Amino acid sequence: MSGDGNAYRANAAPVVAPSVQPPAALSLPGCVSHPRDRRRQGGFALPVAVVGALILLLGSLAAQSALHQSRLRHASALGQRRLEDALASAAHQLVGRLVAHHPCLLTLPLAAWPGSGSTCADAAAQEWLRQGEVPALAYRLEGWEPAAGAPVAGDGRAGRIERIVLELSRRSGSGHPPWRAAFALDVQRDPPQVLALRELGLRGVRP
């Protein structure tokens, strides 16, 4: 029996020994593991590295995207400020033209301008008033209407000052949406004179 056992150990040794000691060239120094453990642990570094790289890549892309969004937002805000500048400038230019050349139109709504007579403003003058240009903007006069409600009292001359709502738009054809801006004017009726102009802000796009 012992002879059989010795024979068994002698026969078994060459079979078991190679699996217990892995080749030194394929193992990490100081790392001795079972083949099944090696199969289970082997290759974990590469997936971890790939996942880490993807996380870093996504983080970079997110940072770039946030920066791009921020720049777009700032550019859009700047563009809107420039548009507000241009429309406010247009309002001042129009009021200056009206006051200096055609004060008779100050207290007339826009629809009544054509019937104001040639002594007040002929067709060419009205067209000159209805369309104009300021730096970076070609504009159109869209509305010149007395505000609804009672006349505004002021300076002890109640009933002689009224509120006019002025609307201007960016002329189409420039490739931009036709934004409108509204302004409120206090206009003295007799003698016709503008007393104050206030911005009411952009009113967006209208069809």
Place this chain on the structure above:
Amino acid sequence: MTIGETMVAASLFLASMAGSLQVWGVSASVAVAEEQRQELRERVEAELMASEARLRRHGGEMAPSPDCGDQGQALGTALAAHPLPAGLRRQVSTSEDGLVQVEVAANDLAEPARVRLWSPAAFGLCGGGASPPPEASPSPEAP
């Protein structure tokens, strides 16, 4: 885990980390530059608002006149006399009909200047119906 696999994984991770750090660095520098540009834009905006406030204040001290051109010249001259904050540049010009044009830009900002026009007529300083203050010439229609 083999040495080869470990080296490939380490190389991949280090390369992605280096690239990511580079992207983050560029993004941070661009963000700082954008923040500085935005601050300069705010200064330009503030100067424009201050210009309008100065025009209104000067207009309040002026007597109305029928001639918008003269009033505009006076407003433009008064506005140009105000000192300008460091880092900004301003150009004030007045047209014949009194329209005061103000351009404000920042020296370190590679953008077109902000432009505003102001008319003395919109401040009630001139026009065909311009008249002295109410207490000096009471209106015949006043009650």
